[in-house]
Amino acid sequence: MLFSLSSSWCLAKNQPLAKVVPSVVAQTKATATFSEYLNQEKEHLTRAISEAKLFIPPKNEQEYKAKTEEVTSILKMTQIKINNFEGFLEQLNQEQSALGQRLKHLQQLPVVKEGLTVEERVAKVEALITINKENIQTINEDINLAKEFNTTLEDKINQLEFWYENYLLEQRLLTIKSTKAKLNQELAKLYREIPTTTSPDVKNKALQRKATAVVLPNNADYEARLLVNNQHIAIIQFQLNTLATEKKIIRADLMHLKNPDNKTLQVVTDLYKDALNQYAKIEKSLKQIDAILNNQTPAVKSLELKKSIHTLQLLINEHLQKISEHKQTVLQNLNDFQSQLKQMISSRQTLAEYNIGSWPIIMKKIAAIPGMLYKYVKILSLKVYDSYTWLTPVAVVFFWTVFGAISIAFFLLNRFLRSLRGNKERSRLAGYLYEGAIILIERNVIYLWATSILLFVFYITHISFANYQLVVKLIAVWFIFRIFILIARLVLLESITDASGKDVKLYYRLKWLLLLGGWTTSLMTIGNLLPLSPLLQDIFNRLFMLFMLTVSLVAWKSREVIRYLIWPLVTNKKKYIHNAVSILITLIPITIFSTAVIGLAGFINLAWTMSQYQANALIVLVAYILARGLLFDALELFSEWMISTLRNGWLWIEVFLKPVDRIIRTGLIIISCIILGKLYGLSTDSIIVVGLENVAKYPIVNIPGIHVTVASTIAFFILLASFIWAARWTREFCYRWLFRGTKDAGIRNSLSVFSQYAVVLVGSVVTLHVLGFDFSGMSMIIGGLAVGMGFGLRDFASNIVGGIMLLIERPVREGDLVTIGEHEGRVAHIGIRCMRVSSWDNMEVLIPNAETFNKPFTNWTHQDGIVRTVIPIKVSRADDPVIVQQLILDVLATTPEIVSDPPAQVFLKKIDAALVEFEARYFVDVQIHTRIEVQSKVLFAITEQFKAANIKPPIEPIAVELKEKNEVPARIAAPTK
Structure with a gap:
């Protein structure tokens, strides 16, 4: 058909325009012939356009070349035909102008001239002008059809080029497949040829392994041959990995050829980045194999093995060169794809096409959509x-x-x-x-x-899925918006009853808004899947952006109402749900608003890209909140089961569930960050990751034995916090669970503290090593520090040793009442260097452990808390001692703070001329009551008893000395009552 059309066009090509146009103007028959020719060309062009739109792929490369040459030649002839039509049009326009001038001239002539009336001449010229206008209109239509045919032929050339590129890629895949098969055969052969050096008489496998174990250490040739064979296997594996990476790149190119849109470019870019990472890993591994072979070559004596090693090294160098070439090609293509992606994202669709003249065409195209849908469904x-x-x-x-x-x-x-x-x-x-x-x-x-x-x-x-893809996507859109409406109904109408009616108003507002959004989303889906014009696709995309803008404004305006309506559902929940609700209510409207504004400004691709990243972040955030909530519920149920079932359920909760909860929360945060980084396309060769790696490797301290970087510092603080928490948890775990069978609380506490110190010691070594301290290279420095500690830090070391011995011997425990030197109080904490004692004046006294360990001190509550108190009591000589003793015993017996075992005692201690002195002895549990408190209460009670029995305190004898000059002083004793 294309050849017949081109031959029919040669008619106009061989007719000069100077001869055709005069004949059209001179004779009516010639004019009619020219019009028939133009109409015939119009029919040929219409039929040719319809047939050119049908694409039949070539069967092989020869047919592709033939079709390409055919279409290219027709394309050139079409361009010549367009030029001829434009020439016809130009001369017809000139003739039309000349006819107009002639008509004006005839209208100014007399009525009769040269046998013809003016009216006849004017009618003839007007008829020629009418025919000329029709021819001009037909030529314009032919020009438009020829241009459309030209565009169709260009599309056909693009389709042929796409087929050829796809054909070449498939041929490469076939080549890769055959190469992979050959490599697999070679690999199997190498596995079969693994050398063995056992005796031929050894047939039993166990004896064979034993003989091999004896022979191998002394057989250098065997080891070298085995090494060469294994490295050859590894090289083939890397070649297979390289072919798999090339296959992945080809798949990416096919995706880009089929659909070169924004989303596909992003996927292709990620695949190319992953391929670069794979090439880098393979290149590094091959270089390591080459280094191993270079190190083993001098030890090999066999010429055959040296030749094999040399062959492997040549193979490695050849493969490294191919990988380098592939990396350069992939990197160049990646840069091109990234440039296209940036250009596509930053491109802005203006509103220049939306004018008054274009709206009738737009409405006509919109009105044609139901017919297209009906035709599609039919x-x-x-x-x-x-x-x-x-x-x-x-x-x-x-x-x-x-x-x-x-x-x-x-x-x-x-x-x-x-x-x-x-x-x-x-x-x-x-x-x-x-x-x-x-x-x-x-x-x-x-x-x-x-x-x-x-x-x-x-x-x-x-x-095929391509035929019903539109149906599936429209059903998915319908389901999504229906679920949103049902969720709004469940939350606002069926679960919450608000007396003010705000829930009902918000529900109907969201319902109509979501219905509008469903229609706009459906139109956008139809515009992307049906063959609609780019103008309609842009209109539907902007309508969807307008819907998103409306949703963001409604959500922002109603955020307080939403919080007020949802709050009863989360009143009894934990703090993380309140925080999550507040974050989502604020973050979602801002995210949607920013995307919608950018899209309405014309940056549709940028808006979709931003919305994808924002949607990924919101999805990860919502998934983290849901996962955290579900795990919290699971742990809460598990804790309730432990309390109700196990004997020491609360102990299991403290020891296991709380650490597990903290580990799970940390793990969820790390997993969320990793997933978000994967979704954002962060890889080892991305700019952000490379920049962070350079910053992390920046040296802070770099001296012999100490190499501290930013990364090691961050790791140091992370490990430090982890070991601090682990040390505390270890002490609690050992005290509450591991050593719970130990009866002596002091030994139990000491073992727990030693476990904590063991974790601290291990953590110190590990964290310092991670920070950058090389202990093997710091042996001299550590030895010098040890000598310095022996002289300058002797007291510090003595305190450390004293603290350890206190923990081992346990002469004092936390909570004991002690008297150390001039200090008395309760032991608040026993540390590795000092002991903290809370005195009775509410002061904290820090006492070095060496003072406690090397010097005597008093522990009032070492065995138990029963401590004796002695109170001296003096009465007058005139009172009956027996009555006084009984009164004091009655007071001691009626005081509840005084223990009954051992019993209280009252002794007559002294009798002189003026007074009688008693000594009251009783015992108090100082872990419950203080000695001063009980002593004060006892003295008050004794005073009351003495007043009731009319027992008065004694009057001490008064000595008066009279001194005169040159006389011996005389003493006058005061009389005693």
Whole structure:
């Protein structure tokens, strides 16, 4: 057809324009012939355009070249034809102008001239002008059709080029496949040729292994041969990995050829980055193998083995050169793809096409969309019907059997979901999610059934996914927005009752907004999958951005209302749910608003890219919150089970569940960051990662034996915090669980402290090594520090040793009442260097351990807390001692703070001329009461008893000395009452 069309065009090509146009103007028959020619060309062009749009791929490379030459020649002839038509048009326009001038001239002439009236001449010229206008219009249509045909031919050339590139890539894949098969055969051969040096008489495998173990250490040739064989196997494995990487790159190129859009470019860029990483790893491994072979070559004496090693090194160098070339090509293509991606993202679609003249065309194209959808559904239905009619009877029976099974399964699922629902009040996040999921599935069972049946019909009739892709995506859009509306109904109408009616208003506002969003999303999906004009696609994309802008404004305006309505659901929850709700209520509107504004400004690709990154961040955040909530509920249920079932459930919670909870939270944060980095495309060769690696490797301290970098410092602080927490946990774990069978609390505490110190010691060595301290190279420095400690830090070392001995011998424990030198109080803490004693004046006294260990001290509560108190009591000589003793005993017996065992005692200690002195002895549990407190209470009670019995205190004898000059002083004793 293309050759026939080109031959028909040669007619106009061989007719000079100077001869054709005068004949058209001079004679009506010639004019009619020219018009017929133009109409015939119009029909030929229309038919040629329809046939050119049908693409039949070539069968081989020769057919591709023939078709390419054919289309290229027709394209050149089409361009010549366009030039001829433009020449026709230019001369017809000139002739039209000349006819207009002639018409004006005839209208100014007399009525009769040279046998013809002016009216006849004017009518003839007007007829020629009308025919000329029709010819001009036809030529314009032919020019437009020729240009359209030219564009169609260019598209066909692009399709042929795409086919050829795809053909070349497939040929490369076939080459890779054959090369891979050869390498696998060689690999299997190498595995079979692993050398053995056992005796031929040894047949038993166990004896063979034993003989090999004896012979191998003394057989250098065997070891060298085995090394060469293993390295050859490794090289082939790396060659296979290289082929797999090349295959991945080819797949990426095929993806880009089929759909060179923004999303595909991002995927291709990520694949190219991954390929570069694979090439770098393979190159590093091959260089290591080459270094191993270089080191082993001098020890090899066999010429054959040296030759094999040399061959392997040549193979490695050849493979390294190929990898280097591949890396350069991949890097260049990656830079090109990144430039295209940046250009595509930064491109802005202006509003220049949206003018008054274009709106009728836009409305006409929009009105044609229902017809296109009807045609699409009709064609798809006919394909399904035709495929169904070609099914075998067995396939038809299988189809209706599966149809019935699916229907019964969904019916039973609906009954089962109804039985699961109950009026049980939920108090945990998992309960709310469980009930919400059941309700959503139950209310969409009929639609899920219809969707399943539809997909099964497409599957059984062998309809390709490209044919029903639009149907699947529209169903997905419908399901998504329906679920959003149902969630809004569950949250705002069925779960919360607000007296002010704000929940109802917000629900209907969201409902109509989501309905609008569903329509805009559907139009955008139709615009991307149906062959619509780019102008309509841009309109639908901007409508979706406008919907997102509306959603962001409504969400921002209603954020306080949403928080107020949702807050009753999370009143009894933990703090992380409150924080999560506050973050999401604020973050989601800002994210959507920024994306919508950028999209409405014309940066559609940038908006979609930003929305993808923002959606990834929000998805990871929501997933982290849900995972954290579910894990918290699981740990809470587990803790309740422990308390109700185990004997020491609270101990298990403190020792195991709380550390597990902290580890899980840290792990969730790390996993979330890793997933987010993967979604953002961070790899080892990305600019951010490379920059962070350079910063992390920056040396802070670099001296012999100490090499501290930024990364080692960060790792040091992380490990330090981990070991501090581990030391505390180890002490609690050992005291509460590991040594719980130890009866002596002092020994139990000492063992726990020693376990803590062991973790601290290990942590100190590990953290310092991670920080950059090389202990093997610091032996001289450590020896010097040891000598310095022996002289200058002798007291410090003595205190350390004293603290350790205190923990071992346990002469004092925390909580004991001690008197050390001039200090008395309760022991608050026993450290590795000093002891902290809380005095009675509420002061903390730090006493070095050496003072406690080397000098005597008093521990009032070493065995128990029973301490004796002695109070001297003096009365007058005139009082009866027996009565006084009984009164004091009565007071001591009625004081509740005084223990009964050992019993209190009152002794007569002294009798002189003026007074009688008693000594009251009693015992007090100082772990419950203080000695001063009880002594004060006893003295007050004795005073009351003495007043009641009229017992008065004694009057001490007074000595008066009179001194005179030159006289011996005389003493006058005061009389005693």
